[in-house]
Amino acid sequence: MTMGRPLVSVIVTTRNNHETLGACLRSIIEQTYVPLELLVVDNNSTDDTKEIALTYTSHVYNRGPERSAQRNFGVAAARGKYVAIIDSDMELEPEVIAACVAALSNTSQSHGVIIPEESFGQGFWAQCKRLERSFYVGVDWIEAARFFDRETYMSVGGYDEKMVSGEDWDLSGRIAARGPILRVRPFIHHNEGQLKLWRTLKKKVYYARQARVYLAKNNVGSKLTTPAGPLQRYRLFFKQPRKLLRDPLTALGMLFMKTCEFSFGAVGYIFGSRRSIHE
Amino acid sequence: MKILWFTWKDYTHPQAGGAEVVLKELSKRLVGDGHAVTFLTVRHPGASAHEWLDGIEVIRIGRNRYTHSLYALNYYIWHLRGKFDVVIEVVNTAPYFGVLLGGGAKTFLFYHQLAREVWFHETKSPIAEAGYYAIEPFATRLLARSRAPLITISDSTLHDLAHYGFRAERGHVITQGITIEPLSSLAEVKKLQDPTILSFGSFRAMKRTIDQIKAFELAKQQIHNLKLILAGDASGEYGKRVLNYIDHSEFADDISYEGKVTHSRKIELMRESHMMCVTSVKEGWGLIVSEAASQGTPAIVYDVDGLRDSVHDHETGLVVPPYTLALANGIIHLWNDRSFYQKVRTAAWEWSKRLTFDNSYQDFKQLLLER
Numbered sequence: 001m002t003m004g005r006p007l008v009s010v011i012v013t014t015r016n017n018h019e020t021l022g023a024c025l026r027s028i029i030e031q032t033y034v035p036l037e038l039l040v041v042d043n044n045s046t047d048d049t050k051e052i053a054l055t056y057t058s059h060v061y062n063r064g065p066e067r068s069a070q071r072n073f074g075v076a077a078a079r080g081k082y083v084a085i086i087d088s089d090m091e092l093e094p095e096v097i098a099a100c101v102a103a104l105s106n107t108s109q110s111h112g113v114i115i116p117e118e119s120f121g122q123g124f125w126a127q128c129k130r131l132e133r134s135f136y137v138g139v140d141w142i143e144a145a146r147f148f149d150r151e152t153y154m155s156v157g158g159y160d161e162k163m164v165s166g167e168d169w170d171l172s173g174r175i176a177a178r179g180p181i182l183r184v185r186p187f188i189h190h191n192e193g194q195l196k197l198w199r200t201l202k203k204k205v206y207y208a209r210q211a212r213v214y215l216a217k218n219n220v221g222s223k224l225t226t227p228a229g230p231l232q233r234y235r236l237f238f239k240q241p242r243k244l245l246r247d248p249l250t251a252l253g254m255l256f257m258k259t260c261e262f263s264f265g266a267v268g269y270i271f272g273s274r275r276s277i278h279e
Numbered sequence: 280m281k282i283l284w285f286t287w288k289d290y291t292h293p294q295a296g297g298a299e300v301v302l303k304e305l306s307k308r309l310v311g312d313g314h315a316v317t318f319l320t321v322r323h324p325g326a327s328a329h330e331w332l333d334g335i336e337v338i339r340i341g342r343n344r345y346t347h348s349l350y351a352l353n354y355y356i357w358h359l360r361g362k363f364d365v366v367i368e369v370v371n372t373a374p375y376f377g378v379l380l381g382g383g384a385k386t387f388l389f390y391h392q393l394a395r396e397v398w399f400h401e402t403k404s405p406i407a408e409a410g411y412y413a414i415e416p417f418a419t420r421l422l423a424r425s426r427a428p429l430i431t432i433s434d435s436t437l438h439d440l441a442h443y444g445f446r447a448e449r450g451h452v453i454t455q456g457i458t459i460e461p462l463s464s465l466a467e468v469k470k471l472q473d474p475t476i477l478s479f480g481s482f483r484a485m486k487r488t489i490d491q492i493k494a495f496e497l498a499k500q501q502i503h504n505l506k507l508i509l510a511g512d513a514s515g516e517y518g519k520r521v522l523n524y525i526d527h528s529e530f531a532d533d534i535s536y537e538g539k540v541t542h543s544r545k546i547e548l549m550r551e552s553h554m555m556c557v558t559s560v561k562e563g564w565g566l567i568v569s570e571a572a573s574q575g576t577p578a579i580v581y582d583v584d585g586l587r588d589s590v591h592d593h594e595t596g597l598v599v600p601p602y603t604l605a606l607a608n609g610i611i612h613l614w615n616d617r618s619f620y621q622k623v624r625t626a627a628w629e630w631s632k633r634l635t636f637d638n639s640y641q642d643f644k645q646l647l648l649e650r
Contacts (some may be wrong), residue, residue, distance in 0.1 A: 047428075072604045076497035157602025174600075 006081035006105075007035045008097055009150070011074030013067050014040060017088035018047040022192050025056040027091040033098040037077055041070040049088075050228050068159035068167050075153055084147045089191045089210060090117075099184035100147040107182075111152035112145030112175040114183040121192030125200070128254040129192050131247070135236050138183075144168035144238075146188075152178060165207035201264045208268030230262040280647070281315045282306075283359060283384075285327055285377045286369040287347060289320040289337055297566035298391040301432065302369065303333070304636035305643050310334035312644075317363070319355060321347040348375045356380060360485050365647055368427075372410075374418050378427040385647070386427040391563030392585055393419065393439050400485040400560050419443040430646060432564045435584035453467055453643050455564045455589070456636030459546060461573035465628055468550055468575045474502055474614050477552035477576070478509040482518035487558040487581075489524050490603050492534065494556065497607035499530055502614055510537040510548060549574040553620075554613055556606060562633070565589030568596070569634050572627035577620070579609040595627035 010028050014021060028038055040053035040060045053060045063073040075083050082101060092115075098112045100175070116137045119130040136142045145168075156174040159167045172181060237244065237255065244251040284306070287473050306316045310333065322328060322339035330337050336441040340354050341347030352375050358383035361451035367387045368377045372394050378386040394401075398410040423444035430451050431437050437450040462468060476498075478491045488509070495507040513522055513536070525534050540548065549555070549571040555578040562585030567576040569589055581601040592594035597613060599605040613620055 073497065073500075076604060076607055077500040151608075154604055154608035155599070157600045157605035160602065 008082045009078030009080030010080040010084045012086045013070040014088045015043040016045045020089040031097045039074045042076040068161045072158040088276045091189045093186040100257045103182045109179040112181045113147040114143045118189045126192040126195040144172040204261045204264045205268035208265035280364040282365040283363040285375045306642040348373045378425045388427045389430045397485045409469045435587035454638040456639040461632045465575045475506045475552045477555045481512040482521045485560045490558040491556045494606035498610040507534045510540045512538040512539045539636040573631035577623045577627045
């Protein structure tokens with residue numbers, strides 16, 4: 001029975017995601033919830049990302065220059081009462097959308113839902129990432145909402161296109177100002193693939209260079225205690241020493257990786273600019 | 280009374296805008312009431328050092344925007360001080376501090392707006408930082424030390440100035456006026472066939488014209504026959520970026536750029552379009568918003584100083600958070616709900632009829648006489 005049920009638009013943003021996209025889109029069309037519409041917003045992929053997307057949906061668009069602009073475009077083009085913002089390296093458990101709709105349908109106060117995330121991938125560093133993410137489940141200041149009612153998403157302005165990092169917290173903050181953010185139980189599984197430390201660090205430098213926009217916008221006093229900042233993260237890890245000791249080698253690897261990420265982030269931040277790439 | 284205005288632009292200046300119109304309209308009425316009015320202003324290219332305009336004496340000193348205030352203050356001290364009953368300083372980024380040297384005259388500070396965030400849009404680093412963090416706060420606090428009452432055209436500006444030591448009771452907000460005659464009836468207006476957004480005003484970084492084009496592109500996903508008309512001077516660096524953006528837009532065929540238009544074309548556009556978008560970083564008042572309202576066209580504006588004063592949200596238009604998607608949402612909302620559109624449009628038009636310079640002048644004259 002789909003009669004009377006609200007349409008949900010799932011927006012997937014892509015850029016050269018040949019490897020992970022098929023599994024991602026499959027997990028979406030296999031959702032237990034209907035009616036669903038799937039929109040893929042690509043950013044000038046040079047591999048066969050678009051072709052893969054077209055085998056799952058006819059709503060394939062091209063948009064740039066950044067992920068936030070792609071997401072906002074997807075929401076503008078969507079027709080659903082609700083929207084889910086999904087990355088191409090994610091795989092959804094079959095109940096995710098149904099749980100989100102149930103959560104928001106029961107209230108008129110809330111407009112956003114957090115879906116917990118778990119990592120998987122190959123190799124040592126992927127294991128470290130998986131351990132790291134496991135600390136974040138249920139932590140409000142680290143997890144950001146991905147499922148929204150479309151009207152609210154649009155009226156608060158969606159993701160800030162001038163931000164390259166921190167934009168998900170920024171949006172969650174604006175949504176939360178209109179009502180408490182809810183959470184659901186089913187997970188999103190984040191495919192880290194064959195995680196390479198060096199590649200992760202390079203990405204951190206890039207994001208950190210842009211982080212000033214978030215910090216400046218939110219008038220954050222200390223850079224060390226923001227959600228992206230190191231002190232709170234370490235505190236979070238060491239609050240659960242048993243979890244760290246259960247697999248000490250992975251735990252050490254994770255702490256090393258986070259320390260490297262923060263150090264590289266600091267370098268990126270120092271040499272970053274106050275203005276975003278769009279200005 | 281003999282009245283002196285310190286103002287860096289007079290209304291013949293090529294960059295004259297809404298603020299200069301206010302000065303002109305108030306001064307013309309002062310002259311009409313038998314007062315003597317003098318402008319001390321910058322000498323822009325092609326302008327003479329001394330002339331009479333509409334009965335107003337204009338003295339132009341210095342050619343550079345920033346050093347002009349020093350020359351003007353010097354001229355004032357040696358030649359004009361003590362000769363006026365009223366001295367009004369229009370503060371626009373570079374102050375004269377003339378009110379601190381009133382020479383026995385009643386003094387007033389006239390603020391359209393503070394620059395604040397505009398520094399980052401209109402100047403480059405490190406001038407932007409210096410202006411934002413040091414020059415403007417310092418100069419404003421210094422001016423706040425004078426006893427001169429404050430005149431502004433919006434609550435936003437008054438609120439902004441309160442951060443720099445201006446106590447609220449010192450401030451007076453006078454009605455913003457418009458020079459366009461409001462339509463006598465909305466029934467006589469014929470709108471364009473397709474839903475059309477108007478973007479009006481010179482293309483400058485602080486006006487964020489590209490935001491309007493992006494919002495149009497997003498709204499177009501839901502309103503397929505939506506059109507966008509832009510009118511304004513595109514000669515600057517930002518103007519070129521806007522034109523380039525239009526050229527590369529996938530909806531270039533639905534966007535028309537008319538260049539700088541004549542007054543009559545401006546009115547025609549304001550009349551025929553369905554809505555106007557205004558996305559400035561900050562304004563003293565959204566003058567074009569009120570002008571368009573007088574022609575039966577409501578506006579969707581960013582929730583920023585000055586613009587939020589010129590629209591009563593959900594009554595005479597929409598005030599949205601300063602993001603392109605929120606603007607797009609406003610466009611869709613306003614267009615799709617026809618009865619809401621008619622209601623808003625009528626209320627905006629009704630309000631515009633009260634925004635006359637005769638009303639501004641009454642408020643203003645009251646202040647000058649009271650003191």
